Amino acid sequence: MAEATPIRPQPADTIETWHYEADVVVAGYGIAGVSAAIEAARAGADVLVLERTSGWGGAAALAGGFIYLGGGTPLQKALGFEDSPANMKAFMMAALGPGADEEKITDYCDGSVEHYNWLVDNGVPFKESFYGQPGWETPFDDGLMYSGGENAAPFNTIATPAPRGHVPQMADKRTGEKGGGYMLMKPLVETAEELGVRAEYDMRVQRLIVDADGRVVGIIAKQYGKEIAVRARTGVVLATGSFAYNKEMVQNYAPRLIGKPGASIEEHDGRAIRMAQALGADLAHMDATEVAFFGDPQLMVRGILVNGRGQRYVNEDTYPGRIGQETLLRNENQAYLIIDEAAYEEGCAGDSSTPFFRFQPKWVAETAEELESEMGLPAGALVSTVEVYNRHAENGEDPVLGKKSEWCKPIGSPIAALDLRNFTAGFTLGGLRTTLNSEVLHVSGEPIPGLFAAGRCTSGVCAGGYASGTSLGDGSFYGRRAGVAAAKG
Amino acid sequence: MAEATPIRPQPADTIETWHYEADVVVAGYGIAGVSAAIEAARAGADVLVLERTSGWGGAAALAGGFIYLGGGTPLQKALGFEDSPANMKAFMMAALGPGADEEKITDYCDGSVEHYNWLVDNGVPFKESFYGQPGWETPFDDGLMYSGGENAAPFNTIATPAPRGHVPQMADKRTGEKGGGYMLMKPLVETAEELGVRAEYDMRVQRLIVDADGRVVGIIAKQYGKEIAVRARTGVVLATGSFAYNKEMVQNYAPRLIGKPGASIEEHDGRAIRMAQALGADLAHMDATEVAFFGDPQLMVRGILVNGRGQRYVNEDTYPGRIGQETLLRNENQAYLIIDEAAYEEGCAGDSSTPFFRFQPKWVAETAEELESEMGLPAGALVSTVEVYNRHAENGEDPVLGKKSEWCKPIGSPIAALDLRNFTAGFTLGGLRTTLNSEVLHVSGEPIPGLFAAGRCTSGVCAGGYASGTSLGDGSFYGRRAGVAAAKG
Structure with a gap:
């Protein structure tokens, strides 16, 4: 089968014209991308985001907006719920496996309160109210809800129940106002813009550009059918979402979802995962799937x-x-x-x-x-x-x-x-294997120089199980890490 | 984490001394390796097998010896069982998914009678007797048995039941004689030897050698702690078995097997899969697992x-x-x-x-x-x-x-x-994604020039479900294809 648009890494010395250039180039303007962009810009980097569609948002802006946070966030405390990083970890290890990445979950739980504060500091509003009814989401503008079965068997005997689904405040959904995911993305994108982050739209990433030492130094994208070379002086961040809409990948990696992609956007085609695999990137938990039930x-x-x-x-x-x-x-x-x-x-x-x-x-x-x-x-x-x-x-x-x-x-x-x-549909949870600093790991066990990733194109805190909010959660958490690391190079 | 022994492909122009050389170099002397060696030699190639242990056999020689064959083999016919490639395919598609590779299964079923004859022609004995009792294996030397639930619900209503577990004739197991897997391997290895196939033992493969065009032209192995460069003039065949004993890979890809590897040999460390991934090879069904139940x-x-x-x-x-x-x-x-x-x-x-x-x-x-x-x-x-x-x-x-x-x-x-x-243990079924000619597929969808694979380091006919005999079955079937293709180069 001939390769329509090459996906193999392209040597930097074959690039004749660099159409764009930045310190940090981020592929994808969803939750992981915007979080990476903000932190890279704060670290002093000149940041360019390449987004496939004509606007920011990704799957995040269309999501209910749960962000999985705990360990004693100010919102949890204000609403009278006790939690600790250890308690949060006990739940996540029990609910998100088998095979959950203990190092990543420990790190995520330890940093969760700080991450909540970071979101608030960047303009994400959380209303001090708890919704305790059974439901997928709150129908109102409440800020906190159980979103993973923490208060139900068997987890209520494994860890002390604490709600960790933090929802950005929105208007009453039934009035047709924007949902929690939009209210998460909007302030973060505004923050990124204030920090001078640039964005180019209608840019479909195609392959990575590598130098003679194997370091990732840029990315090739297609804009209006034309190949565009984008140079990244210090790092490339992949943040392009899941592979739920790549039929071949679903067939080969997550066949339970054949015919049932959902809860995501059709741009989730797994291309960034393939681009990194072409460089020898390792994967994890490719069969893991979120499953919505109607x-x-x-x-x-x-x-x-x-x-x-x-x-x-x-x-x-x-x-x-x-x-x-x-x-x-x-x-x-x-x-x-x-x-x-x-x-x-x-x-x-x-x-x-x-x-x-x-x-x-x-x-x-x-x-x-x-x-x-x-x-x-x-x-x-x-x-x-x-x-x-x-x-x-x-x-x-x-x-x-x-x-x-x-x-x-x-x-x-x-x-x-x-x-x-x-009555089910779902999206994929597996993807690139990354370090706590969001470096993409080669199968050798070493990070691939210059390449970082976060969000649903990576394997995050969920190895098999799922809780609502873990995708926006680890996407934003490790998106930030990716931005910091990519700015350092 | 530093890379103890590099796994990244090594450029051919950095090789100072080629310690061994052959047309076709096969890594692993189990069922897939011996089948590849025989066919490559028959196609006129000079063949060298590199085996990690001190003798041929692999997991195959220790196995019960089921080979999954059907579609109307002479043994099935002699024992009064009707079968056809279409009937065999109907069962395999229903039992070995979800996500089973229809093209591969069709090919496998269409070629099954010929493959049976090939085994017989190469000295593998099948006794004309059927064992109809419930059991994992026949306790006697019977040649045919149900080995996948073909005659049980729900499959007995999906396809006409036909036994397809073909067992090389052995002595009564209870006397301590060698089992069916040994009786499969022995004549095949003897055939390979007669054809002039050479073998080097205690050779642990480490990484592939590639030329400037990305073609695989050899393999680095370690023998008694020393790195050995082996040149392959026309092709390298990977046939090193599963990753059941690679803890990290099991954790990341098949976590249901954590702490439960079994029914295989400890040499199954997934190294060849990693070596090919480092070249951008695609994978399939890495979570799929055979599960033995005691x-x-x-x-x-x-x-x-x-x-x-x-x-x-x-x-x-x-x-x-x-x-x-x-x-x-x-x-x-x-x-x-x-x-x-x-x-x-x-x-x-x-x-x-x-x-x-x-x-x-x-x-x-x-x-x-x-x-x-x-x-x-x-x-x-x-x-x-x-x-x-x-x-x-x-x-x-x-x-x-x-x-x-x-x-x-x-x-x-x-x-x-x-x-x-x-009370369970198991081995992994996922691995490298290959074509019907056992070419290893790059994530681009194109074969990697010079690289072939078969057996449990590849994803074969089983995507999720399993039937006894499918591993020795697709290992030998696609091992042969790998040999033919690698000899052509």
Whole structure:
């Protein structure tokens, strides 16, 4: 197969014209890119950002805006939640593996309070209010929420529950105002502009430029179909996002997501990962995937989720992204929500961030026996699941999966089932392997000189599991590191 | 971190002395290496094999010896089994994904009968007898066996069941004679030797040698601590096995196997994968893992397997490697075998290949209720599972998981549980991405000139699932292709 636009590194001595030049060149103007740009500029570097689309923002500006922060941030403290770096680490190691990078997570937790302050200092607003309802996101402008199942089994016995989903303040979503991700990006981009960061748009990065010693000294991009050579005097930062929309890479590295890319932007084509691989860059956790699940948390928590065999498989009061992973990765993407009429009505009546997730039941019956028959499940499969659940729910207990007592209520009659099969989508979490200073690692174990990366084109704090806010979290955290390191060169 | 022994490709013009030279240089003298050596020699090439240990064999010689072949091999036909390339492909696509390489599987199935004949022509003996008992391997010298769950749900409804585990004839294992893998390797190595293939032992490959055009023209190895330059006039074949024993790679790519490497040899350190990555080679399915499960198939099939919540999760009459994957990857490595006394006695009395898998029950009780209580399972969890199973087993049915009728018998009293938690080990299935001609693909999508690979250092026919015999199968099949292609250069 011929190579349409070469991706192999280009020797610097073959460049005839340098069209642009800066100390630090950042590819991608999303959360990792803007964070790198700010810190590189503050370190005295002349910074140029190359953005593929016609404006800044990336996937971040379209996201809900969770940033995973903790260890005792001022917002956590003001709202009465205790946390520490060690407690945060205990949760992250348990929830984000297997194979989570302990060194990176320790570093991330230790620096989390400082990182919160950095965001605030750069104009990111957090409202001092906590949203405690089940949901993917707060429907209001609250600043803090559980976003990873910290207060649900099994993690509530592994670490002291503390909410760590920090959301930049936005207007009420239902008025159609910009969301939390936009409110994160806007002040940071303004800060970058004030610091003199330049940006060029419609620039699609193609390959790295290396000198005779193997040092990365620039990048080739295409702008309006023309190849542009951009020189980086001290460093190149890759911050171009995931590979969720690169079909070949998804097929070869994260096949559970075939046909199900989502929660991201179509520009996430993995090109920067390939460019660095062409230089011998190492990868990590390429199969790891965030999985969104389109069930309404307000309803799920009031019923029981069963798989294609009629068995419960996840505590329904946990982070919905965890429900998504359990459903797609371990239960063949088969899920039904079993709920009685009263609980369904109650769930629909409460405030909810996700009214568009609210589906009508597909099957309704007077008894679990009738319901299981209508659903085509093996006789006894669902009946026994409901019986065991109800037996313990009578006592406010769920010894099978540890749903919290407040949500344990026997399922009565009429009883319904919502069809939540194949209701997932997701984005990729794997990518370039990097150091704590966001240097891109060669397979030799050494950093590649002049090359830095952050955000979802790297493997960050998530190796397998996920919590909302970890992408904007490690993207901004290690984006900053990349900026500092790239400015030093 | 400093690079102890450089892994980056070395320019050919820096080589002062070529210690060895051949047309085709093969790294690794296991199944892929010997197959490559034979075909390269037959194509007229002067062939040199570099082997890390002090003798040929690799993991293959220690393996049970299954080679996954079908599509209507003479052995299948002689034993009365119908199969076709299309039928074989239907099974492999369903069982070895998600993300299985359709082009490779199609090619493999189309060439399978020819490949069987090639093995026979090169002296590999297959005895015309079929072993139909549940088991990991035949305890005798039978030549054919189910080795991937072809005759079990869900695959028995997706493709016509046909056994494809072809085993070279060996003496009765219980006499301590060499196993099927040895009986595969021995005639092939003898064939290679007759063809004039040379071998150098105690050679640890370190890095590739490339010319100014990026073509691979040799390999640096260490022999007795000294660096040795080996020139390859037409091609280098990498055939060094998996990365199961490279802790860092397992951590970053296949973390489910942390602490559980197995079923392979400790030389499987992934070095050749890293050497090629340093040249920009692409990878595929690095998270995929074979999982061995140390439960006795003769017992498992006569009981029910339940997970940590007391739920069934896999049909107990399927390929034990599939049970292993379901247990480790989707049920937190938690498994108990629930079996009544009569079935336990019957399972122990039958012939079995795996007497060393036979464990005593950990818990015994008169009723399922007592048993579940002794095991510490939530009240009703196991009782309801046994009830639902028994209700259908009375009719010889298993609508929940599709266990075959012949094995569906109600579980009576006394009832016991075997503790099979954390009873898995495995090896890695991912590796270099290759073409049908075993060329190693660069991330650009183009082959890397002069570089070929086969066996478990490549991603073969298995993307996620596994069937016994696919490693020796695609290792030998694509090893041959590598030899042919490397001889052409």
